Amino acid sequence: MNLTVKVWRQKNSKSEGKMVSYNVKDVSPDMSFLEMFDVLNEDLISKGDEPIAFDHDCREGICGMCSMYINGRAHGPKTGITTCQLHMRSFKDGDTIVVEPWRASAFPVVKDLVVDRGAFDRIINAGGFVSVNTGGVPDANAIPISKIDADAAFDAATCIGCGACVASCKNASASLFVAAKITQLALLPQGQVERAARVEKMVAQMEAEGFGACTNTGACSVECPKEISQDTIATMNREYYAAKASSKNV
């Protein structure tokens, strides 16, 4: 099939960007969306034009690096997948496809479709962990955990940190990302000791990074490639108020 692809081109974080239109020919339905970009880039290189910069790595939907906003939706028209798992069979001959980078002031554009998601790392650095050093921990089976809690913790832990939740949110809120980690650790016995301090620190860092507030629109959860439930945000809010009400941190 033949397609028209409109792509955001921006030389660097300081310059202005614009949409540029390209024709891509002979696209196979078995190609992944990123492979279609590979073909386009090879074509650009052969013409002496600079290829389009985009983030990608594992190409199997787990590293969270790919991040394209396709026809107005994070990771494209299908739910439950990342851009790299989107295949061209989801499009038809003659389609025009619009591709933008994640849009959020906390994720500044680096170049073309590449954005800076360092804010996510800084939120985890603030408290998204259990403070145990290597060694001196109890035997793994000394901490029994109900299968129900373990499974729910796992569901929250599947977050890949791609940022689709932020890109999809009209407020550019990072609530789903932060709530997923808070929920995972709040459900597990290992997370109890730092439970209150964790939610306070992570929420404070989220706010410091300039993400918007959550207004319960739910777009984040719909667009999340790992389909993390919006319930985690309710959990985060509950954890936050409980922590504030009983805070030992001054």
Added chain:
Amino acid sequence: MTKLDSKIPEGPVAEKWTKHKFNLKLVNPANKRKYDIIVVGTGLAGASAAATLAELGYNVKAFCFQDSPRRAHSIAAQGGINAAKNYQNDGDSIFRLFYDTVKGGDYRAREGNVYRLAEVSVNIIDQCVAQGVPFAREYGGLLDNRSFGGAQVSRTFYARGQTGQQLLLGAYSALSRQIGLGKVKMYSRTEMLDLVMIDGAAKGIVTRDLVTGEIASHAGHAVLLCTGGYGNVFYLSTNAQGSNVTAAWRAHKKGAFFANPCFTQIHPTCIPVSGDHQSKLTLMSESLRNDGRVWVPKKVGDKRNPSEIPEDERDYFLERKYPSFGNLVPRDVASRNAKEQCDANKGVGSSGLAVYLDFADAIKRLGENSVRAKYGNLFDMYAQITGENPYKSPMRIYPAVHYTMGGLWVDYNLMTTIPGLYALGEANFSDHGANRLGASALMQGLADGYFVIPYTVGDYLAGLGTKPVDKNHPAFKEAEDKVKALTKKFLSIKGTKSVTHYHRELGRIMWDYCGMARNAEGLTKAKGLIKDLKEDFWKNVKVLGEGEELNQSLEKAGRVADFIELGALMVEDALNRNESCGGHFREEYQTEENEAKRDDENYAYVAAWEFKGEDKAEELHKENLKFETVKLTQRSYK
């Protein structure tokens, strides 16, 4: 000739590590903060090492080329992690895990290293659980296990089909905590492009900031390469697009020996290639072989729909040939058998390069919901990529390059032949011999990072004294200038062919002549082809853009240039090893039943290659493998 000293401690295998730990020198807690350690790569090995060393009090600088340390390719490991916990009471033990791993590696790994790996495996699980890694559990609240290829016990811990992700996020959380505390300085989107050496020892690295293009150097008392494997030399592999050999290769060119480069693992269960546009291959976890049955039609060229082929016209070739291990034979055996069937024109699908992996029996026995609970995400991924529903028709699978057992030569302390330079995880060669068993890569990465390097690096540092590394030493500027010149060179060639073109060509040569089966004639031909390709590359490669900006073509140019050189060494190594063992299958050397035929008399050694200068032949050094505990036998999985 340099004598390779593996530094394996004397004494019974079960006591080596305990004894060695006691003999290692210690750095006192107050002095630890006077040492700087550089960690390159933030996968399981790198993140666990960086976090643990920072917890001990060292100053750590960590580097990764991705935009976040959480994205290293360990994240994509699916199936699980082995540990000799014997929670299932099914006869497992440290000794059995050790034995299985040595045997699975076709007796080309070091006993001492492997035993240590089995020994610390139990601590890894404890550590990960303490971090909050959500492993699969039974209803009683205890940890669940599954079985994996090459083993007859259930010792694999897992987190659905995303074990690597959960383990890496555990290590990443430990690393993040140290970044927050200021003990680790993290450099994301930063690539190591050379090693800095002063008086023959590793003292720093040169890096390129992938956003600004700035070339800078960093000093440290020790440098740890945790940079993963080199499977992308084949162009198509299950590795991430960015996975590369550059850090290890440039260290090799500074004097670190490269060991067993031809030992590559071809994983039996991957989604087959669909066309020329293919950029990577996707693995379907080996755990699927617990419940899936591998088969092809008995009749040559049978193009019927699989549902139309009756039971008695199917050949479940693994179950037929290997009744005791069945579908759970090790990876090299499963891959080779799939190739054999396809070579005999029994392959399925439009390309004929695939075999079926069928879940119909499992779904009948356990119900679709149970199968979904175990493998749901894998089935979804398969459906996404192929557009077919694996609950209704069998999956089509074919082997693909997945892991590299070879890597930088290291001694028992994980130190390379360059003092102060260490290699951890897949980047080193030491634990998997000629074939790695499933669920052992995660184990090794974390063993090296959490439980080995924190002990062994201290021994080296204690002997150095606490003086800081002199950042004004001319070696830093020299190395920086060399990297700058190389960048300029790539941009100045202004040829006609893209970097990807060369990568794809290299991949084709490697897969055809140095892939699942090799022979002397093909390897000799490959030598010439790679030489020509290298020449052509340096004349005609086209890299657009500038050095002082984000330039993905430039990044790739450096990586492909290194892959081409590595490819040549792999071919050399495969040609030198006149035997078949594990993943290295030389067609000239096979048993009557077409199994790998080792030559223990002449080849029970590690082949460690020394770089002797550009376009010069590398020198082979041999480390003879001593088997004091395990008896060498012909591997049999029948």
